[in-house]
Amino acid sequence: EVQLVESGGGLVQPGGSLRLACEVSGFNFSNYEMNWVRQAPGKGLEWISYISSSGFTIYYGDSVKGRFTISRDNAKNSLFLQMSSLRAEDTAVYFCARDLPYVLAFDMWGQGTMVTVSS
């Protein structure tokens, strides 16, 4: 069974940092491109970052560029999101999402982890 399990969310002060992790199982992680997507309370889905299967190609959405860093450890079947200079508007549920190969669609999602940025 394919599983994606996020962790690392919590309450953090504005300007602070947090590292999210997504541990996967049930598929060959090193063959898949991965993403982070978030949903702020009462708002829609927002794509925030992509990483290729090798980790060599990375993209960020404008709202997090320069503050967030995506990475992966294929040996540990894990995806990460290092978040710094956090703002109130970063408050959201953060999902890791797998890309269906070649079609740029998110075919599997984790259950999400909540990040709250507040003083």
Added chain:
Amino acid sequence: QSALTQSASVSGSPGQSITISCTGTTSDVESYNFVSWYQLHPGKTPKLMIYEDSNRPSGVSDRFSGSKSGNTASLTISGLQAEDEADYYCCSYAETNFRVFGGGTKLTVL
């Protein structure tokens, strides 16, 4: 980054058909066949319903279909059922920002 444009809400009665539209630009929806659609029930994980504009993943009911004309993609749900009530989001590859979502459409089954 500018989101794709979706109507905020749509409604229909059981058995009817509804269509949700998703309008983009020449830099995303119109120029690439990478529109996907997601169903989101409150508190649940998003579910892929359509990819590459009109392809349906295995396991998704054939009551769901996707299409595209110019810069507007559409998701049609036929034979509406109570369990179809959810939020629906479109997403597209975008030249300037790689991926962009629509603002979401709330479907109410009357």
